[in-house]
Amino acid sequence: MSDSQEATSPVAGIGGPAACVCKVELRVSCKSLLDRDTLNKSDPCVILMVQNQGQWTELDRTEVIKSNLNPVFAKVLMLDYYFEEVQKLRFEVYDIHGAHSIGTRDDDFLGGVECTLGQIVAQKKMMKPLLLKYGKYAGKSTITIHAEEISGNNGYVELSFCAKKLDDKDLFSKSDPFLEIYRINDDGTEQLVHRTEVIKNNLNPVWEPFKVSLISLCSCDDERKLKCLVWDYDSRGKHDFIGEFYTNFKEMQKISSGNKVTWECINPKYKLKKKNYKNSGLVILSDLKLHRVYSFLDYIMGGCQIHFTVAIDFTASNGDPRNSCSLHYINPYQPNEYLKALIAVGEICQDYDSDKRFSALGFGARIPPNYEVSHDFAINFNPEDDECEEIQGVVEAYQNCLPKIQLYGPTNVAPIINRIAKQAAGKEPIKDASLYHILLILTDGVVTDMADTREAIVRASYQPMSIIIVGVGNADFTDMQILDGDDGVLRSPKGEPVLRDIVQFVPFRDFKTASPAALAKCVLAEVPKQVVEYFSHKAIPPMNPVLNSSPNSIANTPE
Template sequence: MAYTMTPTPAGPVGSQYCVCKVELSVCGQNLLDRDVTSKSDPFCVLFMEVNGKWVELDRTETAVNNLNPAFAKKFIVDYHFEEVQKLKFALFDQDKSSMQLYEHDFLGEFSCTLGTIVSSKKITRTLLLGNGKPAGKGMITDIWCRDHLAECLPGPQHVNLQPLLQSLKSEKPQSGEVQDKSTLLLFVVCYHMPAQPSLEPTEIAAQELSDNRVITLSMAGRKLDKKDLFGKSDPFLEFYKPGDDGKWMLVHRTEVIKYTLDPVWKPFTVPLVSLCDGDVEKQIKVMCYDYDSDGGHDFIGEFQTSVARMCEAQDASPLELECINPKKQKKKKNYKNSGIIIVKYCKITRDFSFLDYILGGCQLMFTVGIDFTASNGNPRDPTSLHYINPMGTNEYLSAIWAVGQIIQDYDSDKMFPALGFGAQLPPDWKVSHEFAINFNPTNPFCSGVEGIVQAYSACLPHIRFYGPTNFSPIVNHVARFAAQATQQEAASQYFILLIITDGVISDMDETRHAVVQASKLPMSIIIVGVGNADFAAMEFLDGDSRVLRSYTGEEAVRDIVQFVPFRDFRNAPKETLAKAVLAELPQQVVQYFKHQNLPPINSEPA
């Protein structure tokens, strides 16, 4: 195997703005022994596929004379849901001080996607040598263990994996499993990154990882001092925390409430780490001002408290704090206060990310809906949108591959329903707008994206393209399964429907109604328009610029439709289409589960 060292890239591989980072902790068990007089001295190298080539990202330290290493060095990788991120873990026995990998004995490797790692609790793979044959009797096991992650302290650190290794040794192998197995363990830790790139990503990531809590406050005032000569005050609040230099730092400012001494401010939410550095006992200062348009706001009063104290507030028994003006307090002997600030409600929750839900075990349930209406043309005609060219593809297949190869990493059984609409089916040649393209209505599932492609190709000669173009039956089909998933009252499943179509929707009113109802469910719809038709109706369903309404006037609870015309990506790299159609999906998943107050499965309480 010809391995050469690749210079470390100047920046992270991937797009400029990474939503989060994933930390992989690696340890091995029963590795091959390549040394004659002692045991191997293994180290692990991580590669990522970039433009068809394996690029070295990082390598661990060397574990001297050890076939069961627990590497202290962590791999930190930028995680992008909308990309297929292929990784390769290669192990070597260090023989020299050279950085060139061909100078060292090769112990084995395995490849997978980052999506597979973060979405799996445990997967087992054969450890392969350079010729593709198994490395002895070795197996590779990727493990992500939720319980161990919950116990980890914030930030990069050494994790003692020996107890887990011992427990793994004591496990009884399943039928057909090799007992002397060479094992690689990967532990996944999520780093939530800020929206803008940072010069100190590791330090900021550690803080973000240690505390994803947010605090929601509902504040009011009573009998505040009157500051305006011809009217009442226009009060607002400012929240401060102590900085490292001892000065107070502004954290949050409420809106201004006009012409009142008894204001009620809108509830607001801020990260707990922003308000008090995550320390609920730390003192914070709240200052009350009367707004003036010239910027010379009049000071009403202030007080100091802590998050722990404010959390004593309940709906039935709010917390009242005196607003004090120190100057007035010194001047007036009978001064009591400048009003009362009321904490009506205070609650700390966790601001979970998309990756939190995936790591928690949420499965993405993928369904494909394919347009077989006559406007597509005869599939045997090269001008048809369903014509499979000599390269074995067309725009329908390109869309299926682009979305499916991403989503399939997040579904454990990788069995996907594939449905068609707008065709006449044998033997009676009745039109159907909801049929299994494998012609098995009781089991419309296909094995992986390859299974969808095979079923699609096989069904083309056996159906007659017809019409009209009705979306609502397939939308309602997936919605029924999404509705059943809500009965679990857990963030365990989220449904994704990919519709690929060439034309204008015939049942727009019914489709609008179906989408509005589906917006209440754990479900998103991706529409890819193929060909050169007018797709204005699709843009209408995609509620980026306006709220979608049903024909009854009911508004969609949230935007769940993402539409892209394939023609915009014909000459672009194949990865570009996937990024475009999946760009909004992570946000839609998080938005739904947050709206339902569903945390990731087995997540820690705030």
């Protein structure tokens, strides 16, 4: 039984960490495997290995199929797919003897093949000969790998099947039935979607509910034909055919409260030979739950607003704004790095905020009227309303602010993170997906209050917000990488981990020669995933779900 889940598809950032474009499902089958067993046929299993930093490690493995040299495995192997990376894979086929560990004996090895995920995705269906050690062919053995892209716009369905009055195929006991579901592809080929467990000695089996993605079940085509087969299990692999029926997902969805969908299980040979033949039993769909897996666009199109806040570093290390060497110098012909980063990120965020009003804050300066140091002030000097009209309003507030303040220090960012986290939390528990916050921090150096900042980020990870930090200037930002969870889980000084990875840090100098779009693409690449992770964790659906639900049989749940 396999659980299939989908993911959102944020675009990969240029020059930044790879963002998962999508997930890919792999389905595996083999033909003409070597027979390693004396009395029976081999009991094959496929192990999927991935290469990381030159080392091969096991990612997943299929089920074991007893006594079969032409196995079609039901287990779905799922991987994240990165367009910009070479993802090396190795498929190894073993003959399993009992429960001992795989690979302990050379004679268990039936062959293997190496390839990249990109090759499989490009071909969609790839068949390769299996190779033994030293590149020797494993007879005529082949492995076939089918790839299917899983996008955020798909969901999964949970199906519950049972049967009644199945034909008895065993002489001294009752049949041991299992059910197989195949999808009929456009080219007429059949793809195994799911194989149930075997119910021993029972003509009225009730199989365990199972989940399968809609793209796997029917390629998201409700009317695509599905072929369903019922077998009597045989431990030697020679399963007896009980019967079959055809259906589609549209027919399955006719199920409603109190009503079940029933098919006659037909054995075509019996139907031709026996005059009074009716069927070989009934197969019943007793329950269907359709789960929606929400994407970033589902939340945005459902009305979720992105509120953008920028926090600007006004510490003395930036240099006197009146000096052309200062990072805050206002050049009438060219924006400084602070403005470039602000405009690049802000112009994208403003598309997701209906009122186009943005909070603009400063830290590390002495501010009027008393010129006391503040690490959390509105750059328009209006404590009651720190918002500016559109990005241009933020730019103007920044330019007007510079002559009125004294650059000072230290570089403390925890107060502003705590401020936005408090706003994101609101006064009442969050019940809908109406608002998400993005905090852009622009700084010229490593933060001074690192311990407080780590604590603030851990607290903020429980709120609907993301933090983007752009390092301006040529300082050594090595210590800032700790705040970006890409290399490990960020923890508070007390050891508490973040609930979600919400911080993205990049030095602006990496994008000096690139277009502003490249910076924005990099720093915003992870935001869609972070939005979905927050609302999914809280089990909050979009305000206007795309999928309509029936209260009796349909469940819309974020994953």
